[in-house]
Amino acid sequence: MIELPYLLKHENICRLEGGNILIGDRRVFPFEKRFEVCSSVAQVAQALRSMVTQGGGPLEVALQTMVFVTRQMQSGDLPSGFSTLADAADQLIAARPTNTTMQRTLQGLLAQVRMFASDPDELAQAVGRHVQSILDGFDRLYHQMGRMGSTLLDQDSLVLTTCFAEHTFLLSLAYAQESGKKIRVLANETRPYLQGSRLTAPSLEEMGIEVQVVTDGMGATFLVEGKVDAYMTAVDLLCMDGTVVNKVGTLSNAIAARYIGVPYYAFSISPDQTKQGRDDVNMEMRSPKEITRCMGLPTTLDSIGGLYPAFDIIPPALVTALVTPKGILKPEQVKRSFQ
Numbered sequence: 001m002i003e004l005p006y007l008l009k010h011e012n013i014c015r016l017e018g019g020n021i022l023i024g025d026r027r028v029f030p031f032e033k034r035f036e037v038c039s040s041v042a043q044v045a046q047a048l049r050s051m052v053t054q055g056g057g058p059l060e061v062a063l064q065t066m067v068f069v070t071r072q073m074q075s076g077d078l079p080s081g082f083s084t085l086a087d088a089a090d091q092l093i094a095a096r097p098t099n100t101t102m103q104r105t106l107q108g109l110l111a112q113v114r115m116f117a118s119d120p121d122e123l124a125q126a127v128g129r130h131v132q133s134i135l136d137g138f139d140r141l142y143h144q145m146g147r148m149g150s151t152l153l154d155q156d157s158l159v160l161t162t163c164f165a166e167h168t169f170l171l172s173l174a175y176a177q178e179s180g181k182k183i184r185v186l187a188n189e190t191r192p193y194l195q196g197s198r199l200t201a202p203s204l205e206e207m208g209i210e211v212q213v214v215t216d217g218m219g220a221t222f223l224v225e226g227k228v229d230a231y232m233t234a235v236d237l238l239c240m241d242g243t244v245v246n247k248v249g250t251l252s253n254a255i256a257a258r259y260i261g262v263p264y265y266a267f268s269i270s271p272d273q274t275k276q277g278r279d280d281v282n283m284e285m286r287s288p289k290e291i292t293r294c295m296g297l298p299t300t301l302d303s304i305g306g307l308y309p310a311f312d313i314i315p316p317a318l319v320t321a322l323v324t325p326k327g328i329l330k331p332e333q334v335k336r337s338f339q
Helices: 041-049 057-075 082-095 100-116 120-150 166-178 195-206 219-224 250-260 331-338
Strands: 014-017 020-024 035-038 156-161 182-188 210-214 230-234 244-247 264-267 311-314 321-324 327-329
Touching: 014 057, 020 041, 020 057, 035 041, 041 057, 041 082, 057 082, 057 100, 057 120, 082 100, 082 120, 100 120, 120 166, 120 264, 120 321, 156 166, 156 219, 166 182, 166 195, 166 230, 166 264, 182 195, 182 219, 195 210, 219 250, 230 244, 230 250, 244 250, 250 264, 250 311, 321 331, 327 331
Parallel strands: 156 182, 156 230, 182 210, 230 264, 264 321
Antiparallel strands: 014 020, 020 035, 244 311, 321 327
16 A cells, blocks of 8 residues: 555544644644644634645544534533534535535535434444544545546656645555656645645655646746646536636646646546536635735735635636546536436
């Protein structure tokens, strides 16, 4: 089994300890390995809004928070009853509205455990059992999709990526390298939280994959120069028509890749069957202060404002293929495969 880097190990994403939830603080990695300590659902929700964890982290944090809530119900720190659990899920979903995988997973969990709501002990056992089953299922899918993704890479590939695509992308590279392919990566820095330079690049280095950091505006230059063999990202949300929603900055690289003829592959573990296309996407606009500062330092005058759409909407025509649990699909195959 391929060894996962530090950031992708369950205990470093989040864990329950001493009546608290400890969330790995990705805002300070790799310079610090620090955990945000939360003792309530409200604090967890605020941590999610504050980008303490990103990528696939919020999903795992949300699931473990459900376990945390049932333990608080058992100890009497929270009122017993299904409504307490449902309210916790609502708070978490509201903290990251674009993360519909988290939303649908939590709603599915609630449906599975509702029958145990009358007994706090039975509810806690059921939630713990189902959360572990969900996490185990995702782990299997990560490796399955990683193996599929590795087949898309040539023997000697330079891959451009955006943001921190986590398990499926990193495992694709690891499986490709394990098969004897030479893999190199250009990771754009990903303003304003710098997930590319702080999360992606150190994780790749830890896995023994050659990586170099570039700024967000450099992708098109390397594509035009013919140095990039594939563009690969995660998907924050995949619509039924093949529309991709991912970190802002993805669209410009996808346009450049299509213009040059470089394939763009996106990884989606859970397409959203309630979203038919871009008109159904609730775009998350974040605080302008997040882009007028970087790593705590001002990048312009305090009197100057900004705009921060957190995500890009990438039309299906720019996507070469999607790596999903149902196989490698063309955008137009998504609806037929998942509905």
